[in-house]
Amino acid sequence: MTDTPPVRTTRPRQVRPATEGWSQKKDAEGRPLLQFASPKRGKPPVHLADMTPAERVAKVTELGLPGFRAKQIAAHYFSRYTSDPAAMTDLPAAGREELVGGLLPPLLTEVRRLQTDGGDTIKFLWKLHDGALVESVLMRYPGRITLCVSSQAGCGMNCPFCATGQAGLTRNMSAAEIVDQIVRANAVIAAGELGGKKSTDHSLERVSNIVFMGMGEPLANYARVMQAVRVMVAKQPEGLGMSARGITVSTVGLVPAITKLANEDIPVTFALSLHAPDDTLRDELIPVNSRWKVDEALDAARGYFERTGRRVSIEYALIKDMNDHGWRADLLAEKLNARGRGWVHVNPIPLNPTPGSIWTASDRDVQNEFVRRLNAAGIPTTLRDTRGKEIDGACGQLVATADDERAAAGA
Numbered sequence: 010m011t012d013t014p015p016v017r018t019t020r021p022r023q024v025r026p027a028t029e030g031w032s033q034k035k036d037a038e039g040r041p042l043l044q045f046a047s048p049k050r051g052k053p054p055v056h057l058a059d060m061t062p063a064e065r066v067a068k069v070t071e072l073g074l075p076g077f078r079a080k081q082i083a084a085h086y087f088s089r090y091t092s093d094p095a096a097m098t099d100l101p102a103a104g105r106e107e108l109v110g111g112l113l114p115p116l117l118t119e120v121r122r123l124q125t126d127g128g129d130t131i132k133f134l135w136k137l138h139d140g141a142l143v144e145s146v147l148m149r150y151p152g153r154i155t156l157c158v159s160s161q162a163g164c165g166m167n168c169p170f171c172a173t174g175q176a177g178l179t180r181n182m183s184a185a186e187i188v189d190q191i192v193r194a195n196a197v198i199a200a201g202e203l204g205g206k207k208s209t210d211h212s213l214e215r216v217s218n219i220v221f222m223g224m225g226e227p228l229a230n231y232a233r234v235m236q237a238v239r240v241m242v243a244k245q246p247e248g249l250g251m252s253a254r255g256i257t258v259s260t261v262g263l264v265p266a267i268t269k270l271a272n273e274d275i276p277v278t279f280a281l282s283l284h285a286p287d288d289t290l291r292d293e294l295i296p297v298n299s300r301w302k303v304d305e306a307l308d309a310a311r312g313y314f315e316r317t318g319r320r321v322s323i324e325y326a327l328i329k330d331m332n333d334h335g336w337r338a339d340l341l342a343e344k345l346n347a348r349g350r351g352w353v354h355v356n357p358i359p360l361n362p363t364p365g366s367i368w369t370a371s372d373r374d375v376q377n378e379f380v381r382r383l384n385a386a387g388i389p390t391t392l393r394d395t396r397g398k399e400i401d402g403a404c405g406q407l408v409a410t411a412d413d414e415r416a417a418a419g420a
């Protein structure tokens with residue numbers, strides 16, 4: 010197995026990754042800075058979704074009420090998507106505000122909502138209690154509704170193509186801040202505000218699929234992301250009652266955390282954002298590759314399959330003349346096949362054409378050839394739908410703009 014292109018008389022054009030209009034922060038050795046630890050900022054208020062069921066009962070008891078009230082409040086939040094004490098008439102009026110305020114403190118303030126013309130995609134900009142901004146994108150597809158959630162405000166992985174990483178990591182989000190993105194999206198769906206469906210009865214609809222592809226590297230915020238996932242899969246009224254298979258946790262390749270995830274008893278779908286099969290390119294494209302190399306990340310991904318039986322997704326954004334060469338498709342197939350058959354599928358992600366940028370879409374015939382080579386090598390491969398890009402909400406592009414900041418200041 011070789012990580013270099015085959016020798017030929019005319020070498021294919023190779024565009025190297027570089028930032029455009031901003032500079033990557035560097036560490037003492039001059040390499041792109043990686044931030045794993047969250048800066049210390051004021052913690053968000055503790056919320057019912059941060060707690061285990063036993064902790065919720067303890068909290069209610071501490072507030073002087075019988076423990077079963079915890080379940081009632083959870084049912085309002087997870088099934089009826091409300092945090093409004095006035096809507097909770099099954100709770101005693103005396104002390105209700107204090108009780109609900111203690112368990113369901115407000116976490117996300119909606120700053121802005123962008124909707125596609127068809128109305129079937131909504132991007133939300135949320136302000137957290139300390140003013141940090143995060144986004145989520147809600148998308149209706151035939152037969153499912155997917156929410157792309159953020160797990161950190163900003164990101165410490167410093168990928169040169171990514172708007173989110175530019176400002177570094179602001180802070181980890183709490184489990185409840187992650188879950189609240191879903192509850193708020195469910196409320197929007199229940200109110201009939203997500204378009205794209207002829208029926209007017211939205212009351213039974215809710216988010217069915219989660220992808221952790223908004224702001225942040227989820228495995229760098231491991232404990233809180235896992236608590237959020239536990240709440241997503243917990244049966245109602247203790248949680249959202251979602252299927253673990255419908256939850257996709259993606260990473261740029263934090264190997265020890267992938268192994269840890271494989272040993273959890275929650276068979277979520279696992280996605281590795283690879284974007285290059287060779288270390289030479291990936292070191293520049295995904296700075297965390299300087300810590301864990303392509304082969305280590307693929308070994309960990311294979312380990313995830315072995316432990317869970319869940320087929321792994323490899324995400325691969327196709328960038329013109331940077332990572333879309335035929336030999337890279339062949340090398341990727343070779344590396345995946347070297348680890349066995351039937352354990353993986355590849356999702357090449359076509360970028361939007363961006364004239365004048367090095368981060369632009371591969372030509373259509375190049376995309377097709379990339380997919381053809383992988384399929385021919387026996388690797389199931391499908392070009393992914395990149396809905397959401399038209400409102401600047403696709404993975405790796407989620408960042409607060411100056412406009413967003415201004416809107417937040419007035420929210």
Ligand code: SF4
Binds near residue numbers: 164166171173226
């Ligand atoms: S691409 Fe993902 S991991 Fe890289 S900086 Fe952006 S949000 Fe972080």
